[in-house]
Amino acid sequence: MRDNAKQADRRGRGNLWGRHIKSIPEGGYYLTLSCIMGSFFPGTESMIPRVYDLLGVRWGTNPDARSGWTCCTGIAYHGDVMPIEGTLLTVARLWSIAQASGLPVITPVCVTSFGVHLECRDLYEKEPGLKEKIDRLLMDACGRTFEIPKHIIHVSDVFYRYRDVLRNRHFRYTLTEKSTGRPLRVVDHVGCHYSKIFPVQHAIGGAEDCRVLADPVRAWGGEEVDYPERRGCCGMGFRQCMITPNRGATIARTLKKIRSMAPGRPDLIVTNCPGCTTFLDKGQWTIHEVAGESPFIPVLNYVELAGLLLGWDPYETVGIQFHTVPVEPLLEKIGIPFDRSRPRLEGRPYGVGQAPAGPLTAG
């Protein structure tokens, strides 16, 4: 009886998992970059092409500066200053450029962009005549044509696909403590617009059991740590974080997330979305100042984590100096060497005691 129940459970899990399997092509990636990632963690954008080259996958972006990629308008759309037609046209132009480059797989690095590209495709599928209308407007405005892409995958999906290749062939380090061999305890935050807008079709594992970061963490030697607020929003909220008087709403969410994960004693928070990376990292300083709590859990997105495990320079290539919570203690645990003479390391740990230059509400 018990065996039957176990078998049924396995079948059930298999069926559920089957709903969330998505096709991740092996190459042909057209890379579209991110306003938020580029503004806060520019090293990440520089590393993705290097990782793609290392993997030997076919990828590219348009080399002509006069028809290059632009913002997808995602922040402006969710910030309510861009009508949907403006976003549809901007995204159609990006698809047009990708298709002209012979790179059919759209791979946004930004989670907001990922959601925006998928929302556009979803609208074309639901709304008769929309494709013809946008075709007409796009042709009139800039003389381009486009097709609805078959594949829109996030860059984290590519890393998911190649997680074992990275570990087995390229990594110099693993997510383990050098002195003890202990797997490092890692909490993940996959980003709402990766897993919640189209949870069944486009999030590996769905919204509740999303594996896009957890499986690479395991493959790279770490221990996945669950926490109650794991699927909760980080609080970024577009107009909540970027219009100063609303920022309390953002930090209240961030505080709830951090408090929820802290009892699990994580060594690292690994993230997917550049907005979440920003507020889970920089929000910890605000929490320190406002709530008097000092969790100081290092935050890395999956590209930065891969870059460090590849043995790339933490400062010159990965750009850990862009983080508010110092990453250096994590490097020490893993055994990754870094330049201890760097002036930016002054004031460790974390500049505690250094007051910000003015009130938190300014700006």
Add this chain to the structure above:
Amino acid sequence: MSGDRLPADFDLQSQAFPGDAKPGRSAREDAGLQKPSGANAAWLGRPACPEEYRRLRLCLDSLSDQEILEGYRMLRDEKVPRAEGWYYPNVRILHGTAFEREKDRREQHLWNETHGENEVVRWYREAREKPCAWWIENHLIARHALTSCMSCGVCSSLCPAAEFYDYNPRAIMEIVQEKDEQTLVELLRSDTIWYCYQCASCKAKCPRQNSPFGMLSSLRQLSQLKGYHVHSIRGRQQVAARHLWGGNLWNRACSLYFRNPNPEAHRDFGPRHEKLYKSPEIAFRQVGASPDMPGSLSARKVHPETLQEVRRLWHAGGALFLWQMIDEAAARGAVEDGLTIDEYHDKAKTEG
């Protein structure tokens, strides 16, 4: 790189895909990025007191459209040579100024006059005059955001905004379904619709595949088109949003410009962030970005032809019409409050 279908002369390094070598770059050259340019006109300032604001406004009002547009373009495209190309030192001076906002208003007004009205703008202009219930039944996003709601409340139970604000997406979906015009107008005039985080937690869990966050997005557009947003504190903030994200798009083809998170605007980000932003150009160059330079990666200066192309798209997609509605509502609000448009902008940005 193995992009075998890309042009043979595609040079990763000159296209600012860094990571490997950074040829010809020296610390001395990067240090030069921080030197101020010769741009020192009075109207480039960032006023700190009402008197300065009034003087600035008088100065901007005295300039013709041509002087404003030409002055901006010349400053934006002024460049200094570098070993790897060019650096545009004035972009950082121009961004987010009252001068840039004035230039955008005038340039977009001229753009609308020159390029005329297309089918999208005509649709929005007509929708503006129709009842709110008509919008809910006809706007592309609203129509697909609601199929049949059984008011189960799952959306509210896991909504991060409902946890922080006096906000209930379930109640909003009920109002939307009832389509009572007066109640809808009250909703569009309230702070309530601006509380949503746009995280989509509601969409993921709705058993009927509704999208409350999509409906909120649609209602916010309607509120701005009808000018109802100025009746609430959080709605009025849209004039700041229009110039922050809209200004970045219109002038730099990005929603977020790398200098936006400067420490003055983000003291909550702490001393390490402040330290990094003392010389962001050097920090960004160090990891291979292209701060206010041509390139393909972070913070690059977009080619004017690319900018012109996406501007045409945003005109065709109705963005300029929406921004015009926000501007007109802000201008009325400024007159009512006895403020200049610049003071009104700053008040809206910091109020709440």
